[in-house]
Amino acid sequence: MRRAEPWLALAGALALVAVAWAAPWLRFILTLALAKGIAVLGILLLLRAGQVSFGHAMYAAVGAYVVAFAAPSMGDVLVLLPMAMLTAGAIGLVIGLFITRYREIFFSMLNLALSMVLYSLLEKFYAITKGSDGIRVAPLSIAGMPMDGPMAGWVMFGTALTVAACFWWVARQYLISPMGEALAAIKTRETRLEFLGVSARGVLLVAYVLSAIMAGAAGAIIAMTSRHVTPLLAYWTSSGELVFIAILGGAGGVLGPFLGAVTYELIRVYAAAAFADIWQMALGLALLAVILFAPGGVWGVIAGLLRRARAT
Amino acid sequence: MITWFDENGLLLGLALLDGLAYAALVFMVSVGLNLVFGVLRVLNVAHGSFYAIGAYAAASLGGMAGLPVWASLPVLLLAAVLVGLVLGPVIERILLRRIYAEEPVIQLLVTFALFMILEDAQKLVWGVQPVSNDVAVRWLGTVDVPFAGDVIPFTKYQLFLLPGVALATLVGLAWFLRRTLTGRVIVAVTVDREAATAMGIDAKKVFLLTFTAGAVLAALGGALASPTTSLVPGIGAQTIVLSFAVIATAGLGQIEGAALTALLIGLGRSVAVYFAPELEVVVPYIIMVAVLLVRPQGLFGAAEARRV
Numbered sequence: 001m002r003r004a005e006p007w008l009a010l011a012g013a014l015a016l017v018a019v020a021w022a023a024p025w026l027r028f029i030l031t032l033a034l035a036k037g038i039a040v041l042g043i044l045l046l047l048r049a050g051q052v053s054f055g056h057a058m059y060a061a062v063g064a065y066v067v068a069f070a071a072p073s074m075g076d077v078l079v080l081l082p083m084a085m086l087t088a089g090a091i092g093l094v095i096g097l098f099i100t101r102y103r104e105i106f107f108s109m110l111n112l113a114l115s116m117v118l119y120s121l122l123e124k125f126y127a128i129t130k131g132s133d134g135i136r137v138a139p140l141s142i143a144g145m146p147m148d149g150p151m152a153g154w155v156m157f158g159t160a161l162t163v164a165a166c167f168w169w170v171a172r173q174y175l176i177s178p179m180g181e182a183l184a185a186i187k188t189r190e191t192r193l194e195f196l197g198v199s200a201r202g203v204l205l206v207a208y209v210l211s212a213i214m215a216g217a218a219g220a221i222i223a224m225t226s227r228h229v230t231p232l233l234a235y236w237t238s239s240g241e242l243v244f245i246a247i248l249g250g251a252g253g254v255l256g257p258f259l260g261a262v263t264y265e266l267i268r269v270y271a272a273a274a275f276a277d278i279w280q281m282a283l284g285l286a287l288l289a290v291i292l293f294a295p296g297g298v299w300g301v302i303a304g305l306l307r308r309a310r311a312t
Numbered sequence: 313m314i315t316w317f318d319e320n321g322l323l324l325g326l327a328l329l330d331g332l333a334y335a336a337l338v339f340m341v342s343v344g345l346n347l348v349f350g351v352l353r354v355l356n357v358a359h360g361s362f363y364a365i366g367a368y369a370a371a372s373l374g375g376m377a378g379l380p381v382w383a384s385l386p387v388l389l390l391a392a393v394l395v396g397l398v399l400g401p402v403i404e405r406i407l408l409r410r411i412y413a414e415e416p417v418i419q420l421l422v423t424f425a426l427f428m429i430l431e432d433a434q435k436l437v438w439g440v441q442p443v444s445n446d447v448a449v450r451w452l453g454t455v456d457v458p459f460a461g462d463v464i465p466f467t468k469y470q471l472f473l474l475p476g477v478a479l480a481t482l483v484g485l486a487w488f489l490r491r492t493l494t495g496r497v498i499v500a501v502t503v504d505r506e507a508a509t510a511m512g513i514d515a516k517k518v519f520l521l522t523f524t525a526g527a528v529l530a531a532l533g534g535a536l537a538s539p540t541t542s543l544v545p546g547i548g549a550q551t552i553v554l555s556f557a558v559i560a561t562a563g564l565g566q567i568e569g570a571a572l573t574a575l576l577i578g579l580g581r582s583v584a585v586y587f588a589p590e591l592e593v594v595v596p597y598i599i600m601v602a603v604l605l606v607r608p609q610g611l612f613g614a615a616e617a618r619r620v
Contacts, residue, residue: 052417101608104416105355109560110604113597116553120593236553240357240424247421277435284428291422292410 004306009168009255013161016262020157024150027157031225033258033265034160036245039218040257041171042211043246048175049204050187051103054239055111058118059088059212061234063219065122065129068229071138077159078143081220088216089209096208100201103190115234122231134230137223156225163217164258170210171254179206215242244283248290250297259298326464327586328579329457333470335578336478337537341551342558343485343570344529350502350564351522354408355416357423359530360552361430366395366531367538367547368438371445374538384448384539385473392535396528404523409516427548435545444542474536481529482571489567498522554596561600563613573611 016034020027039060046053063084070080099110122129129135140147147155174180182203185193190200223229232238241264249260264283271282294301345359370391374384403426411422452473454465489495500508501518509515533551554577562573577596584595591598603611 047417050415050417052420054420098605102604105349105564106560106604106608108355108420109556110601112553113557113560113600117594117597124590124593237549243417243421244424247418278432280428281432284425284432287421287425287428288407291418291425295418 005172005253005255008302009165012255012258013165016161024153027153028225029265029269030262031153031157031160032222033261034157034164035218035221035225036242036265037218037249037258037261038160038164038167038221039215040242040245040249040261041167041254042214043242044251044254044257045171045174045180045183045207045211047246047251048180048183048187049207051107051204052243053111053211054108054236054243055113055115056211056215056242057236057238058111058115058234059092059215060219060222060238060242061115061118061122061229061231062088062091063216064223064229064233065135065219066216067220067223068135068137071140075138075140076142076144077140077147077155077224080140080224081159081163081217084220085213085216088219089213092209092212092216093205096205096212100204100208112236112239115239116236119231119234119236122234129231132231134228137227137229140224156221160221160225163221167214167217168254168258174210175254179203183207244287248287248297250299250301250303253299253303256297256299259302263298322462323586324583327583329466329471330585331579331582332575333474333540334582335575336474337533338554338558338578339478339571339574340481340533340536341530342555342562342574343481343567344526344533345552345555346559346562346564346566346570347485347529348523348526349559351498352408352412352519353416354412354419354423355556356523356526357420357552358403358426358430359423359526359555360548360550361427361434362395362399362527362530363534363537363551364434364543364548365399365430366392366534367543368434368443368534369395369531370535370538371443371543372438374445374447381447381451384451388448388535388538389532392532393528395531395535396524399531400524400527401520403527404520408519408523412519427552431545431548434548438543440545442542442544444538446539448539470540477532477536478571481532482567486567494521557596557600559610561603561610563607563610566610566612569610569612 016030020030039056042059043053043056066084066087067080070083074080095114099107099114102110123132125131140152142155142159175183182193182198182200185198186200186204193200193203219233222233245260245264246257247260248264249256249258267283267286268279271279275282290297296303341359341363344362345356348354348356348359370388373391374387379387407422407426411419414422449467449469452468454467455471456463457466457471487495489499497508497513498518498521500511500513501515505515534547558573558577559570561577562569577599580595580599581592584592607613
């Protein structure tokens with residue numbers, strides 16, 4: 001399976017480019033889906049350790065607001081993106097030092113609580129953040145060239161695809177490294193990990209900071225693509241959405257998050273068009289169906305098909 | 313109102329009385345969530361939806377034509393019991409029963425999906441316009457509370473009824489869990505599910521009973537809150553997040569602990585409303601983080617032995 005994965009990834013990327021070419025209105029949605037996929041990749045790392053963060057949207061919001069605040073003075077994609085990632089990573093490190101002491105429900109709820117604190121601050125300090133109206137992101141450039149019109153859409157799509165590919169590779173290498181393998185031990189028997197002389201907190205902290213950086217990158221791409229940021233980015237349901245996509249895509253493989261994100265965004269767009277008032281209900285039912293009938297998620301289904309193809 | 317704002321003491325008094333009513337509502341919801349988590353080991357995200365549906369149902373039932381004013385209070389209870397008795401057993405049997413053996417992440421997500429479904433269901437039934445019905449509050453009237461030479465009218469509903477009901481729930485629940493056979497069976501399942509089952513306790517029945525009780529408590533919290541505010545989409549989400557904060561602060565599986573923490577957080581938020589309005593929403597989480605920094609297992613939770 002691992003050997004087939006890069007080829008699948010390549011095929012998937014080409015398919016995305018083809019779809020974005022054929023249907024320009026989908027390009028915007030696919031860009032957002034790729035961005036969310038990056039954030040979900042971070043969630044996946046934490047899931048490996050059996051920990052579920054119900055607050056990771058806060059790092060996406062951090063990335064997005066960094067872009068919104070910095071865009072007027074230095075609006076270059078190649079500057080803003082690393083800046084958003086660094087800020088999210090730094091905040092993730094500070095919070096992570098404290099939050100990696102906790103497991104399971106306390107871990108989930110502390111993340112949730114901190115994201116709600118950020119949400120409230122973004123909403124209440126109107127003078128700085130313009131409250132729930134949000135901030136419009138100033139026009140951007142890439143490597144000094146101003147971006148406008150349909151070109152901007154393609155640049156953001158390309159950026160999202162490139163960043164997604166980079167993080168996909170990083171996550172893949174990380175998970176087969178000793179640090180990554182140790183994550184699974186936190187899920188099963190943390191004490192034994194410590195008997196081996198490995199700091200469980202340290203292992204979890206690395207994953208946590210990495211996941212914060214990924215979410216920060218995702219938030220930055222979302223802000224640069226939609227050109228508008230609001231506190232809702234940090235709201236707990238946004239965090240729930242990320243966990244939702246992780247399960248939808250399947251926690252088994254590193255491609256899962258992207259499969260999940262594309263599926264999720266497409267369901268969302270079509271559900272919103274088909275039944276405007278109950279798209280949330282449609283998503284909830286889809287989630288239930290996946291959990292009850294396809295526990296491996298989209299990735300699990302594809303992996304199963306591939307295995308069967310190889311057996312015959 | 314304005315002239316009192318110089319007097320900080322007076323303001324504090326107002327905040328405390330307001331906070332008491334608010335804490336009572338918070339307690340009703342979080343104690344149910346805590347009970348369900350203690351027994352089923354499932355953190356029910358849809359618990360907030362029970363609160364919201366209880367509130368909407370109470371407002372609708374109470375708003376029916378021809379209802380005598382004195383009935384406005386019993387109707388609140390009736391609405392809550394109806395909502396809890398219908399939704400609780402149905403959801404436990406159809407959905408939760410399938411996932412008791414799953415990982416916590418999956419359980420959390422199943423209830424999250426349920427929350428999404430119920431959220432839209434509310435919008436379908438009650439629309440997105442604010443709904444309000446304060447007959448019960450107006451019928452009970454107000455009482456003048458003397459304050460530093462001034463007299464402030466407070467609604468009896470908030471001053472007596474809400475804290476009274478919460479206190480009765482606390483005492484009743486503690487008595488039920490410790491003194492009755494059914495209550496002790498529930499506690500036994502909470503402490504050690506396997507041993508309890510080995511003793512011949514029907515865990516399935518206990519789960520069904522507890523989940524229904526939790527749903528009724530949440531719906532009652534919502535029904536009691538309904539005359540004091542106008543109902544808009546999103547109240548379920550607010551409530552569940554706040555209840556999470558309460559039970560994580562209190563420590564899991566604690567009834568009295570949940571009551572004290574609800575009081576702490578309720579008063580804290582209310583004081584913030586008067587003295588630092590922009591921090592209002594943040595206060596519960598600040599309290600929670602502060603408590604968990606010092607006591608990682610929560611204020612009243614017992615430290616768990618590490619698994620080997």
